[in-house]
Amino acid sequence: MDAHMNFITRRCDICLEQVPVAESERPGYEHVHCYHCIQANAARALGSTAFELAKCCKVFPLALLEQAGALTGNGEMVEYTRKLEEHTDPRNKVYCHDQDCSKFIPNDSRTRRVGTCSCGKKTCKSCDQEKLREVEENGRSLRQLADRKGWRCCPNCLTVIEKTVGCNKVECTCGQHFCYRCGEPFYSQFNPHHCPAVNQG
Incomplete structure (x- = not known):
């Protein structure tokens, strides 16, 4: 953006402060947000108990959050992206089978049959139970039988x-x-x- 845009201001519709145009956005062509308010909105969303998306009238795209310098703490953007996937992806969701953990397992941590949680435990995608060696051995025996039977x-x-x-x-x-x-x-x-x-x- 041109340097002179730093001297042109407009009012943030959230905090009502005059801010440089270069440090504000109008997400979805609705209300003007300064970068500070976008950052605060994203931080609130990430910290919400029942996860809420960073949004005003429309959900803020990830590119906007990055542009505004939001969620720059250690792993915050990764955590937000995974929560976003958990709450908006229509595909079947997989959670860690360990009741003391129960974290969402994102798609990039899954294979065809197993999801690997950040805690290190593996969960079967079909039954949401622990992926045990016994299950693997039984599966191997079943596949051998299937090969014999055609x-x-x-x-x-x-x-x-x-x-x-x-x-x-x-x-x-x-x-x-x-x-x-x-x-x-x-x-x-x-x-x-x-x-x-x-x-x-």
């Missing part, structure tokens, strides 16, 4: 599926469509699967 595992949730009749295009209970013959997923009608056995019984 059963297939869903490529999304890894549930074992046995098909007795019908075509090879199957749908898992998780909603994933895949080819029973080769195990490859169907992603959309615009990206068709080309397994030659897909319509054979």
Whole structure:
């Protein structure tokens, strides 16, 4: 922004102070916020017991918070981003199975079947229970049995599926469509699967 903009001021609609235009924004073309008020809004949101988004008439985008110098403390922006994901992401949520922890496990800390909490404990995405070695061993035994029987595992949730009749295009209970013959997923009608056995019984 031009240097002369530092000398042009406008009133912050929140604190009612005259502030430089270069140090204020009008989020969503609504009320003028000075950077100090944006910072205070974000700090309040992060510290709220029942999480509330940093917002006025509209939610403040993360880029605005960064521009205003909000949430610059140790790990604050990461924590806010994860809370934002927890409360706005429509996908299934995973929480640590340990009742003394129970923290939200963000998507970047999950694999297909397991979520790893910041406390170090692993939680099964399907049942929200502890991911135990015994479960892994039982799963390995089941997969070995599935291989012998010719059963297939869903490529999304890894549930074992046995098909007795019908075509090879199957749908898992998780909603994933895949080819029973080769195990490859169907992603959309615009990206068709080309397994030659897909319509054979």
